[in-house]
Structures are given as structure tokens and as C-alpha cells.
Amino acid sequence: MRISSPFPDVTRRRLVSRAEPALVVVAVILVWEVCTRTGILPGQDFPPATEIGAALLADLRGADLWNGIASSMSAWALGMALVTAVGVPVGMLLGASELSYRASYLTLEFVRTLPAIAALPLLLFIYGIGQQLTVVIVVLAALWPLLIQSMYGMRDVDPVAVATARVYGIGRARRFVLVDVPSCLPYIATGMRLSGTFALIFAIATSLIVGGQGLGAEMARAASIGDRPLLYARVLVTGLIGLAVTAALVGIERRALRWHVSQREQLQ
Amino acid sequence: MSSVGTRVLASLAVPVVLVALWWVVSSGSASPYFPPLPDIVEGFAETWTADRLRGDLVPSLVALAVGFVIAVLVGMLGGIVLGLSPRLRRDVRPLTEFLRATPVVALVPLGLVLLGPGTTMEIALIAFAGTWPILIAAVDGVRAADQVALDTARVYGLSPARRLVQVVVPGAMPQIMAGVRIAVAASVGTMVVANMLASGAGLGYVVIRAQQSFNILDTWSGLLMIGLVGCSVTGLVVTVERMVLGWHRRWRALDQRSA
Numbered sequence: 001m002r003i004s005s006p007f008p009d010v011t012r013r014r015l016v017s018r019a020e021p022a023l024v025v026v027a028v029i030l031v032w033e034v035c036t037r038t039g040i041l042p043g044q045d046f047p048p049a050t051e052i053g054a055a056l057l058a059d060l061r062g063a064d065l066w067n068g069i070a071s072s073m074s075a076w077a078l079g080m081a082l083v084t085a086v087g088v089p090v091g092m093l094l095g096a097s098e099l100s101y102r103a104s105y106l107t108l109e110f111v112r113t114l115p116a117i118a119a120l121p122l123l124l125f126i127y128g129i130g131q132q133l134t135v136v137i138v139v140l141a142a143l144w145p146l147l148i149q150s151m152y153g154m155r156d157v158d159p160v161a162v163a164t165a166r167v168y169g170i171g172r173a174r175r176f177v178l179v180d181v182p183s184c185l186p187y188i189a190t191g192m193r194l195s196g197t198f199a200l201i202f203a204i205a206t207s208l209i210v211g212g213q214g215l216g217a218e219m220a221r222a223a224s225i226g227d228r229p230l231l232y233a234r235v236l237v238t239g240l241i242g243l244a245v246t247a248a249l250v251g252i253e254r255r256a257l258r259w260h261v262s263q264r265e266q267l268q
Numbered sequence: 269m270s271s272v273g274t275r276v277l278a279s280l281a282v283p284v285v286l287v288a289l290w291w292v293v294s295s296g297s298a299s300p301y302f303p304p305l306p307d308i309v310e311g312f313a314e315t316w317t318a319d320r321l322r323g324d325l326v327p328s329l330v331a332l333a334v335g336f337v338i339a340v341l342v343g344m345l346g347g348i349v350l351g352l353s354p355r356l357r358r359d360v361r362p363l364t365e366f367l368r369a370t371p372v373v374a375l376v377p378l379g380l381v382l383l384g385p386g387t388t389m390e391i392a393l394i395a396f397a398g399t400w401p402i403l404i405a406a407v408d409g410v411r412a413a414d415q416v417a418l419d420t421a422r423v424y425g426l427s428p429a430r431r432l433v434q435v436v437v438p439g440a441m442p443q444i445m446a447g448v449r450i451a452v453a454a455s456v457g458t459m460v461v462a463n464m465l466a467s468g469a470g471l472g473y474v475v476i477r478a479q480q481s482f483n484i485l486d487t488w489s490g491l492l493m494i495g496l497v498g499c500s501v502t503g504l505v506v507t508v509e510r511m512v513l514g515w516h517r518r519w520r521a522l523d524q525r526s527a
Contacts, residue, residue, distance in 0.1 A: 243366055
């Protein structure tokens with residue numbers, strides 16, 4: 001039986017591996033619904049899943065949520081463009097020489113752990129509430145992971161590849177394009193993923209604290225009018241946006257890494 | 269020893285030069301937003317009196333410490349369990365992926381509504397923010413366990429429990445510590461955001477209140493203190509990392525020497 005048709009078994013296993021996680025999600029929603037309806041979780045703080053769903057659908061039909069998303073995501077995109085434009089070249093430059101790497105890496109490792117959001121009050125003096133403030137915070141928070149990864153990428157350029165290029169008489173500029181950039185790309189992709197998630201967190205945090213336009217401000221509004229289902233719905237939307245951004249960045253990273261690994265296998 | 273000394277000097281040179289540069293360039297500054305650094309340092313000493321240290325710094329540090337310890341425990345335990353069981357890992361994956369991708373600040377208004385302003389809310393949010401980086405790192409570390417070491421332990425008749433404690437967990441430690449370092453940034457950031465939004469005390473509260481009363485020097489003092497706290501926590505984590513991974517680094521150094 002198994003020899004004659006191995007496929008049903010395989011498809012079944014694949015089906016189970018898809019179905020079980022889906023069932024877990026359904027179960028969590030059901031348990032939430034039951035616990036909130038029966039009062040195991042106090043109803044005024046924990047609205048039932050169906051009410052959150054209804055609030056979500058109503059919110060999706062309105063303009064507030066979409067305006068908030070548009071505002072936060074455009075700050076995110078603009079911030080990431082600036083982060084990439086500054087972080088990659090500066091990081092690669094710092095990583096290009098042993099001396100600059102040695103001198104800067106510990107400083108950078110400390111700087112990256114500093115909460116950029118602490119600078120918000122000061123920047124509020126300078127820029128006031130608005131898109132500009134959000135972009136500045138996003139850049140301050142998200143610059144470091146990409147810069148540091150780009151630096152590590154330059155440190156990890158294969159010396160044999162560099163020596164080979166030199167033997168073949170390839171000049172510095174072409175070597176940069178043919179050897180340095182390709183070997184940095186996987187690091188840059190990882191840096192983009194780390195920076196991208198940071199940028200999203202701080203784009204939302206800024207509008208959460210100062211108000212104005214943005215997803216954070218929409219959540220703060222839902223909280224301040226005491227509409228619990230709406231608050232849960234907007235937190236859920238924020239989570240889903242986080243998931244989408246992460247998935248996109250992981251996809252980019254995987255593509256960059258796949259190339260890297262295959263390249264290495266060829267070398268071996 | 270001297271090589272270690274040179275390395276420390278080399279990495280200290282940049283921060284020292286930067287601060288010196290800031291000191292010189294800002295000393296003649298007339299911009300209201302960027303006061304001279306000497307003034308900021310003077311203001312820092314005046315702002316952070318013993319009272320303020322007790323009222324604003326200590327509660328923040330306690331919340332940070334408690335929340336962070338919870339994050340390390342939950343993250344490590346959860347990560348080890350998920351790392352050991354492929355089926356469980358697969359089944360709860362939608363939940364872990366969702367919670368890990370959710371920008372943690374989105375949970376601040378929720379925490380505020382459910383727990384009210386106060387230390388409990390802060391600790392819960394700090395713990396939540398720090399748990400995910402550690403958990404993800406622990407899962408990866410456990411999955412990447414050295415198969416040869418595991419087989420050797422099995423051949424020598426080590427029980428599963430001892431294999432876990434003596435082979436799997438130590439092997440995962442480098443990755444877990446890398447996760448802990450990311451968690452520091454997440455936890456400190458979340459604490460500051462929670463402070464700014466909802467607390468009546470704490471480091472984030474100090475800067476946001478100074479901002480609201482248009483006191484630029486106080487804003488800078490608060491910012492400087494948050495920076496100092498961030499650097500100290502990172503320094504502490506790096507020290508612990510050195511201690512925990514001493515065997516690892518030594519082992520690698522020995523390996524290189526014999527090769």
C-alpha cells in the first residue's frame with residue numbers, strides 16, 4: 001500500500017502541518033470568546049472576539065484608520081530611505097579599514113542600545129508635532145542596525161576573493177562592485193530587516209506619545225474615548241502590519257542569503 | 269594583557285573625542301535647543317538631586333530589573349521548550365510570529381487600559397518587550413545543538429535531563445546572549461515610552477515633563493541620564509556575556525592555538 005502510492009501519505013502530512021497551526025489560531029479565538037462571554041475574563045476590559053471583529057470591520061470602512069496607516073507608513077518609508085542612503089555607505093566605509101572598525105565598533109554597539117525615543121521631547125522643541133518629527137525619530141532609531149551590519153559585511157569580505165581580483169589586475173573601483181558589494185549584500189539585507197522593524201516601532205511610538213496623525217495616535221484616541229473593542233481592533237491591525245512588514249523584509253533577506261549560500265557552495 | 273589594554277584604549281578613543289568635540293563646539297552655542305555641554309553637565313548635577321534619584325531613577329531601574337529578569341526566564345524556558353519540540357513549534361507558530369512582529373509599543377495603550385498606570389504595567393510591558401528576542405534566539409540556539417556532542421552524551425548514557433542541562437543549554441548560550449543584548453534595547457525603549465505616556469514618575473516622565481514646561485536644560489539632563497542607564501545596562505550584559513561564554517571563547521582560543 002505504502003509502496004504503491006506514497007503520495008496520499010505525503011499530502012496528508014502536509015495537510016496536517018498546515019491544519020494544526022490554523023486550528024490553534026481558531027482555538028485561541030474560541031477560548032477568548034467563551035472566556036469573555038462567560039465572564040471568566042471581565043467583559044469591560046476584555047471584549048469578546050466577535051465585538052472586536054465588528055469594531056474592526058466598522059473601522060476598516062471609516063477614514064480614520066486608513067489615514068493613520070498612510071501617515072505612519074509614509075514616515076516609515078521615508079525614514080527607511082534615509083537610513084539606507086546614510087547607513088550603507090557609512091557602514092561600509094567604517095568597515096573598510098581595520099583601524100576605523102576597531103575604533104568605532106564598541107561605540108556603535110553602545111549607541112544602538114540607546115532608546116532614540118528618549119530624544120523625542122527635545123526634538124519636539126525643534127520640529128513640533130508632524131511628519132518631520134516622526135521621520136527624524138525613525139532615522140535616529142533605525143540607522144544603527146543597518147550601519148553596523150554594513151560594517152560587519154565589509155569585515156567579512158573573503159580575502160581570497162580580494163587577492164584573486166588583485167591578481168587579475170582588477171582595479172579598486174571594479175573590485176568594489178564585483179567583490180565588496182556582493183559580499184556585503186546578505187549583511188545589508190539582515191540590517192534592513194532589523195532596521196525596518198525598529199523603524200516601524202518608532203514611527204508608531206512617536207504618534208502614540210505626541211498625537212497628531214498616525215497609527216499610534218489612532219490607538220491613543222480609541223483608548224481615551226474608552227472604546228475597548230476599537231482599541232483591541234487597532235492593536236490587532238498594528239500587529240498585522242508588523243507581520244506584513246516583517247514577512248516582506250524576511251523575504252528580501254532570504255533571497256539575499258540564498259544567493260550567498262549557493263555562491264559559497266560553488267566555491268567549495 | 270597589553271593587547272587588551274590597547275584595544276580598550278582604541279575603542280575608548282572615539283567616544284572621548286566625540287564628547288570633547290561636543291564640549292568645544294557647543295561651548296559658544298547660542299541656540300536655545302543646543303545649550304553648551306558645560307551648562308548641561310552643571311544642570312545635570314542640579315537636576316539629579318538625591319530626591320529625584322530616589323523618586324525617578326530608582327523606580328525605573330527596579331521595574332527594568334524585574335521586567336528583564338522575567339523576560340530572560342520566560343524567553344529561555346519558552347525558547348528551550350519550543351526548540352525541543354518541532355510539532356509544538358509548528359503549531360504555535362502563527363501566535364509566536366504574530367506576537368513577535370507586533371510593534372511592542374502598540375501594547376502600551378492596552379497595558380495602560382488593563383493594568384492602569386503604575387509599576388505593574390511597566391514591569392509587564394518591559395517583560396513582554398524583552399521576552400521575544402530572547403525566545404527566538406533560544407529556539408534557534410537549541411535547534412542548532414551540536415549533534416556530535418549530543419550523540420556522544422547519549423552514548424555515555426547521560427539521561428535526557430542531563431543532556432539538556434549539560435549539552436543543549438550551554439550550546440545555545442551564545443545565541444541566547446545575543447538575544448539578551450537585543451532585548452536590552454527593546455526593554456529600555458519600552459520603559460521610556462510607558463513612562464512618557466502614563467507614569468507619574470520615572471526616567472521617561474522626567475524628560476516629557478521638562479519638555480512640557482519648556483525646560484530645555486532639564487530635558488537634556490533627563491536624556492543624559494537615560495543614555496547613562498542604557499550604557500550601564502549594556503555594559504552589565506556584555507560583562508555577564510563574557511562570564512557565561514568564557515568557556516566558549518577560551519575553548520575557541522585553545523582550538524585556534526592547536527590548529
